[in-house]
Structures are given as structure tokens and as C-alpha cells.
Amino acid sequence: MNETIKTIMNHRSVRKFTDEKLTTEQIHTIVRAAQQASTSSYVMAYTIIGVTDEDKKEKLFAISGQPYVKNNGHLFIFCADLQRNYQLTDKSTTVINGLQSTEQFIVATVDASLAAQNASIAAESLGLGICYLGSLRNDINQTNDILELPDYVIPLFGLAVGYPAKQTEKKPRLPIDVIYHENKYNTNEAKQKELIHSFDEHITDYYKGRSENKRMDTWSNQIRNKYSTNIRMDVNQFVKNKKMNTH
Incomplete structure (x- = not known):
């Protein structure tokens, strides 16, 4: 690298x-x-x-x-x-x-x-x-x-x-398979949800373990909250x- x-x-x-x-x-x-x-x-x-x-x-x-x-x-x-x-x-x-x-x-x-x-x-x-x-x-x-x-x-x-x-x-990022698709958009919702669920567990551990501003939250919850309010x-x-x- x-x-x-x-x-x-x-x-x-x-x-x-x-x-x-x-x-x-x-x-x-x-x-x-x-x-x-x-x-x-x-x-x-x-x-x-x-x-x-x-x-x-x-x-x-x-x-x-x-x-x-x-x-x-x-x-x-x-x-x-x-x-x-x-x-x-x-x-x-x-x-x-x-x-x-x-x-x-x-x-x-x-x-x-x-x-x-x-x-x-x-x-x-x-x-x-x-x-x-x-x-x-x-x-x-x-x-x-x-x-x-x-x-x-x-x-x-x-x-x-x-x-x-x-x-x-350093804040975690979504798994590469969520972001990178080959040749066409991957519409396999079940697979996407599986990957995002795993990421939610990872981000929860990150928030609990960081040195400041600890909290209980998931990425999915942040996204739901963001788009439920018009700003x-x-x-x-x-x-x-x-x-x-x-x-």
C-alpha cells in the first residue's frame, strides 16, 4: 500500500x-x-x-x-x-x-x-x-x-x-459488497439486509467502544431517522x- x-x-x-x-x-x-x-x-x-x-x-x-x-x-x-x-x-x-x-x-x-x-x-x-x-x-x-x-x-x-x-x-464503512456491484445493480434485498445487519452490529460495537460520545445506535436506525424528518x-x-x- x-x-x-x-x-x-x-x-x-x-x-x-x-x-x-x-x-x-x-x-x-x-x-x-x-x-x-x-x-x-x-x-x-x-x-x-x-x-x-x-x-x-x-x-x-x-x-x-x-x-x-x-x-x-x-x-x-x-x-x-x-x-x-x-x-x-x-x-x-x-x-x-x-x-x-x-x-x-x-x-x-x-x-x-x-x-x-x-x-x-x-x-x-x-x-x-x-x-x-x-x-x-x-x-x-x-x-x-x-x-x-x-x-x-x-x-x-x-x-x-x-x-x-x-x-x-476512524469510523467504519459499509461492507464492499453493499457498495460495489458488478455489471448491474444487485437487487437481492435479502443479501443486502444480511450484510447491513452485520454492519449494524459492527457499528454498535464501534459506538459503544469509542473514547467520546458513546451511544447505542445502528447505521440502519440513523438512516431511518434521517429520512423521516424533512430538512x-x-x-x-x-x-x-x-x-x-x-x-
């Missing part, structure tokens, strides 16, 4: 960082690594916003409710961005229809996600810790206003990066208001 794969396999979310800030060189290295991610048709349909203003961090923390939004070495926010593409066009009806399509919305969100994962691996290879922050969509309109985003730009998630205050446990239902209209994913 080479060092890159070791870094990937050793990933864990870090939610407590020291007070040490990233250097400009570290920030630029992480962003340049993000830029080397694959991108659909060379579009590079994303923008990364680094938030250093403490007032803005405080406002984003109020939206998120997670202290590591403000207490970190550096906060990156990844945005799906078709604004620069819009600026380069003749603004014809055909162009507008293309930019506002579901396909281009997918392109922009995938481009941003690929860039973010490159950034994460780069940061971890430098001995830093990371945590993704989807919680910034708890009030996506307010996040948009704080960052002063124009049309065709959507804040997708944050990425808190910094020096870990302590080592955290962030304003995101759909927000995206359309930003002139994206309209058709």
Missing part, C-alpha cells in the same frame, strides 16, 4: 482543532491540489471561498451550530459556480437554457465535489485534519447573503481544515432562484 492510499484509508473527520492557523503556502497548496481534480469538459464550474473574517465565521457558526465552523485553521467553502461561464456567453436563449439545465447543475456540483476531495487528501497528507460542513445549508439563503454570491453560484458545503487537537477514531426544504427553491437546475 503506497503513501497516497494510506492517507486515504486513514481518513477520519476532525471536529476539534488547535488555534494554529494555516499558512498562506499551505492554503495555496491545498487549493492548487483541488484545481488538479478532474473536471467535466474542462469547465471547472466551482469557486472556493476562504473565510478568514471572524464576524462572517460567527454568522456561519450561527447557521451551522457546529463550533468547528469558526474554530479551525482555515475555512474553505466550495460553491457550484456557473457565473463565470455566464459572463463569457452572448446571453442568448439557447445559452441560458443550457446553463440552467439539470445537467449543468450536476456538472457544477460534481466538479466542486471532486475538487473538495482533492483538497481534503492534500490537507491530510500535510498532517492536517478536515471536516465537511453540509450544515451551512441549514439556512442556505443566509449563507448565500453572508458570502455575497451572485446568480449561478450556490454554496454547497464547507471544509474546515486545521491541526487536530487530538486523534479521533432544508428551502434548498430546492433557492437553487431555482439562483437560475440553476430549472429544467
Whole structure:
């Protein structure tokens, strides 16, 4: 196993960082690594916003409710961005229809996600810790206003990066046979349930044995609870208001 794969396999979310800030060189290295991610048709349909203003961090923390939004070495926010593409066009009806399509919305969100994962691996290879922050969509309109985003730009998630205050446990992942199917989708529900039941037992042991935030829970129970409550239902209209994913 080479060092890159070791870094990937050793990933864990870090939610407590020291007070040490990233250097400009570290920030630029992480962003340049993000830029080397694959991108659909060379579009590079994303923008990364680094938030250093403490007032803005405080406002984003109020939206998120997670202290590591403000207490970190550096906060990156990844945005799906078709604004620069819009600026380069003749603004014809055909162009507008293309930019506002579901396909281009997918392109922009995938481009941003690929860039973010490159950034994460780069940061971890430098001995830093990371945590993704989807919680910034708890009030996506307010996040948009704080960052002063124009049309065709959507804040997708944050990425808190910094020096870990302590080592955290690595969280288990689903069995490979649940995730990886050959040639077609595996619709053998009985087999899937068997594998997931085994994983539930494993994750229960993990939660009982970890050093902090011990609890009794299963993966299946978490999923059932997640989808039994409607959250962030304003995101759909927000995206359309930003002139994206309209058709």
C-alpha cells in the first residue's frame, strides 16, 4: 500500500482543532491540489471561498451550530459556480437554457465535489485534519447573503481544515459488497439486509467502544431517522432562484 492510499484509508473527520492557523503556502497548496481534480469538459464550474473574517465565521457558526465552523485553521467553502461561464456567453436563449439545465447543475456540483476531495487528501497528507460542513445549508439563503454570491453560484458545503487537537477514531464503512456491484445493480434485498445487519452490529460495537460520545445506535436506525424528518426544504427553491437546475 503506497503513501497516497494510506492517507486515504486513514481518513477520519476532525471536529476539534488547535488555534494554529494555516499558512498562506499551505492554503495555496491545498487549493492548487483541488484545481488538479478532474473536471467535466474542462469547465471547472466551482469557486472556493476562504473565510478568514471572524464576524462572517460567527454568522456561519450561527447557521451551522457546529463550533468547528469558526474554530479551525482555515475555512474553505466550495460553491457550484456557473457565473463565470455566464459572463463569457452572448446571453442568448439557447445559452441560458443550457446553463440552467439539470445537467449543468450536476456538472457544477460534481466538479466542486471532486475538487473538495482533492483538497481534503492534500490537507491530510500535510498532517492536517478536515471536516465537511453540509450544515451551512441549514439556512442556505443566509449563507448565500453572508458570502455575497451572485446568480449561478450556490454554496454547497464547507471544509474546515486545521491541526487536530487530538486523534479521533476512524469510523467504519459499509461492507464492499453493499457498495460495489458488478455489471448491474444487485437487487437481492435479502443479501443486502444480511450484510447491513452485520454492519449494524459492527457499528454498535464501534459506538459503544469509542473514547467520546458513546451511544447505542445502528447505521440502519440513523438512516431511518434521517429520512423521516424533512430538512432544508428551502434548498430546492433557492437553487431555482439562483437560475440553476430549472429544467
